[in-house]
Amino acid sequence: MAETRLIQGRYRLLDLIGRGGMGEVWRARDESLDRQVAVKCLKPLGPQQGDPGIGNVLRERFKREARVAASLQHRGITVVHDFGEDDGVLYLVMELLEGRNLSQLMDDGGQGPLSVPDIVEVTEQIAHALAYTHDQSIIHRDLKPANIMRLTDGTVKICDFGIARLGHDVGFTAKLTGTNIAMGTPHYMSPEQIGGEPIDYRSDLYSLGCVLYEIATGAPPFDHGDAWAVLLGHRDTTPEPPRSKRPELPEFLEQIVLDLLAKSPDDRPGDARELAHRITAARGGTLAHPAPAARVPAQPTKPAELPDWTRGMTTGPKATGAVDLRAVPLDAAAGLTGEWISRIDGRRTPDAGQPRRPERSTAPPELLSVLATRHTAGLSLSRLGKWEEAVEVHRGVAAEREQALGADHPDTLASRYEVAVTLSRTGRPADALSEYEHVVRGRERALGADHPDTLGARQEIAYVLGQLGRHFEAHEVYTAVLAGRERSPDLGPDHPDTLRCRHNLAYNLSRIGRMEEAHRTAAEVAEARARVLGPQHPDTLVTRYEVAYALGQLGRWPEALQTYHEVAEARGQALGPDHPDTFAARYEVGISLGRLGRSADALALYRDLAADRARVHGADHPETLRARHGIGVNLGRLGRWQEALEEASDVCAARERALGADHPDTQVSRREVAVGCGWLGRWEESLAAYRTIADSRERALGAGHPEALAARHDEAQCLEQLGRAAEAAELYSRIAARRGS
Template sequence: MAETRLIQSRYRLIELIGRGGMGEVWRALDESLGRQVAVKCLKPVGPQHDGAFTRVLRERFRREARVAASLQHRGVTVVHDFGEDEGMPYLVMELLDGRNLSQLLEENEQHPLPVEHVVDIAEQVADALGYTHRRGIVHRDLKPANIMRLTDGTVKICDFGIARPDHGIGMSSRLTTTGLAMGTPHYMSPEQISGKEVDHRSDLYSLGCVLYEIATGAPPFDQEDAWAVLVGHRDTPPEPPRTHRAELPGFFDRVVLDLLAKAPDERPADAGDLRRRIVLGRTGGRPALGPGPLARPGTGLPPVPREKALPAWTRSMTAGRPATGSTPPPAERPDPAAGLTGRWTAATPAAPDTGSFVSVSAGPPAADLLATLEGRHSAGIDLGRLGRWAEAAQVHREVAAQRLRLLGPDHPDTLAARYEVAYTLGRLGRWAEALETYQDVARIRETVLGADHPDTFAARYEAGIGLGRLGRDAEALEVYRSLVEDRTRTAGEAAPETLRARHGLGVSLGRLGRWEEALAEAREVCALRERTLGPDHPDTVVSRREVATGLGWLGRWSEALVAYRQVAEARTRTLGPDHPRTLAARQDEAHCRERLGQT
């Protein structure tokens, strides 16, 4: 797009100030009114994109325009205009002079912001949320990258791309057709993660996560493991912010913990109530704590509610890094948020990220296409989460082919795309093709990344699964045995990935009829998982079921009954009594009773 381009004979694009995988933001001149504005453009998509993917992107872009244009408040970015120019949707907004909270933390080297700034930001965002909620708008993606602090101290909420409008806006709320991520894991409420209906109190929870991060330097649940982040939101009480930063005022500590209550009913009633608490605390009054959570005896922390387990789709969710990158990943692990940068693409510094799109670095001429492919890669994963495996397979094949052409066969991103191709093939039952791809990816990763790289291990593990699915259990056993040795050497015997490999080893032993060995392996893995993950963690429960299976094959039905009963009880607690897995566990229990001659 040339710098002198004129949109609709009115908006002259002057300088690129933000770029993402699917769009750009330009500083522009509104020649009709003689004022500077920001113009956000949805970049054209090529024929390689499927229609559903393109439609959702365009609808999400239109939603942001319509929702933001319906809001008139000093704490919300002003939208001036929206339209299309030669098939390209564009959005004209006020030009903001400032930084988003993510950028402010990065510029501060991940140190928390000054206390007075934190309190002021909390009050201003609460005021803006109160207005948007009264208009029937739930943002649903509140995070540091979507909150701007201007040079004059004004705070504004940005990016209403996945907001839920009231019925008066006149748009469909179903924008998840292609599985685009509806929220950011580090800032999602428990009900949002569980796929339940959300209301304004979900935004309050997300705001609690944001305030926690800007006050302490890290979000409340800042783990690398996706499951740990999601479980943290679900049922782990957050540490009070003052345990990380003693200078924070006591009222702020209470406000944030109330916002982070697991049950929506235990949070402040609304953003207006929240703002009153902040004002009272800031001015020295005693804040009315309202319906906040009852403290657990002796801790001062909110209670752990009994909630159902996280839905199955969350198991494949990638936590990534929080928007600020407050906790760098281990040196040997590639950063999933880094995208196509580093030594593989001769990148130059990127324009500031707008928070709406995937951030990429400027670089060689193919950089825009690479960024688009990164978005396509994520969309393919999301299609898989929805169970649309044939569509996901097609997306990943196209991404793999184009990355192969642009980056070569040995590039980590090409291999990542091929890995996803293999995974979708497996889900479609095409295990011979999946196995061949996994083995090839593992071989190249060992050469490029090293034999002990986590990505190399991951491909080897999936190859073991493929061998087992094809009935080649003796070969699978050897793959798992060598993987257990390597995982134990590099990560330790109790590491989750070591235990996952040992579980595969035990399953292979059972399929070969070596049930005494399989039972011993399953018992050891179950004990380690229970100690490190807890008795109700899905991996622990799977291991306990494997123990029960081994006991059954050895004819030890009384012991098997006890184990199956424990599986059923754990699944009832976490999944509910009517979940298919709970019912299957009850059926296993009934089968044991039949073998024992019981009714």
């Protein structure tokens, strides 16, 4: 490291002491005040690196969160002296800490827990620090052993306030939706944080409980290798009492840990200050003069039995979260003294049609590390639903990977693949199709036509073709991909990816009207997924949902009702009663009941569903209004037309406010209003509603579209009911002419 480089003409970087996903930590000298400090530098992600989207996001959030961190003044929190930007590098100047984090302290003892006096001392100090920050309305969000330092003088400090939150927002965690799992290391996340619900200071208390459990027993409360099992543990499972793993722990400490790990925030200690008082009171009693305790090595424990349906899910790393503080050799021109991103020319690609392994890259490791971090940041933006920002990140990374590694390198193609994913999610399927086709060509050249990655990209082509309404072409691609997956020695007919392709094939068959084949294929996939993944695995339930849809389209409504009902119950158990997928299955149960003429049962179901949707999502959420629409429809079927009209009118007005006057859902509700008015003999109002619908559909779809013509036909029938036969006849003639043209 050359000593000629200063940050802002003041902070001279001396030694690299840490490197993490977001940047580096340097020991430095503040030449203005002649003191040692730590300087944390975020890897530059600005326009000069060709990636303005994520750079601007990080820059603004860094400055905002750095101000928050700098405002905290407490003995138990790392002091932030200064922050800013120097030549495109964001930096944070902090006090230089001499000590080790809790993960490292446990590593010192061979993965063993801390002594009881140490646990109590650490807990008390953390509680006081959290009480202070919570009083400032600041939540850490990422409390874990690696973010808690014990200094050589015994002081305990919480690190990365603000910066931890920045990492949470941009790069490391995501909301649990659908059948996806929260990314990152969820071992210290509260149930409400995992579920994407609003969090408050009590989420930090839960995370603290996880930390205390680990330093007391040697492992987090739910230390499964399977990420789904960890999430389910936080949500559903009562943790084993710490004393069952380490009997000498005092009862008061065990009770504190279990109280902190309460599933409901309301059942946890009132606040961190209350926790500190409990620890202080206990120290004054049973631990007034604790005898030195020997470090107890962690005892191996048999992994907890997991539900069958967790088999085959992605395994997450153990949540140590520790940053490697060993010195990292650097080129003299690297880091902050030179270019973070270098360029490499002279790429060579494989001969056409000859798959081969990519040559070993000569790109600097620093470059590859930076690009990998930015790629991960782009993925996290996608998981947060920030698709427009994500696509800009992946475009930038793809361009730099192509220049450094070559167009057909797997990493380059992985970035191009993510560009396609984000384009698809932002309503640009045609652009996504072009990107996927590029990825397929590159992977065929580099990896071969039947490589799993090549097949995966071709399967996405089929999906996008479906988005474009080109279902027959999609069918051909799905069929070819399925054949490749089934003959691949790495996949085979029962591999999860093969079953996913067969599921998509069944879905597409139903969209081209081949319902018998769709039902047969979906039933076979559901049976295979139940055998391979378990009957309650989310993927199994998705396919059973498709089986129910096909049964309904075939007119086999009793079977469809039974299947939808079973899916709804299973999803309630596996995903929770308030999960969107559970709600969706309950909605389809209502549809099936209506088809079978059981309108009273359907009405009761939709009332309950609308109440649950309103509680979870709000009264004006589109899905709440969809359930309320079902209420109105079934009131009409029961002949309760005045109530049906009132419900339909309320839903129509709410949909118009939330979705717009011309939205299809608004028009569906307006038609229910028109139908209700007709049944009540209020034909003038019915006529006005049908005309509004017809005008809207003509604007959106064209005058000759079947839905627009149907609305005009309803308008003509109203004219007949009003005795305006000549107008009705003229309108019928116009409808016939448009149909003929």
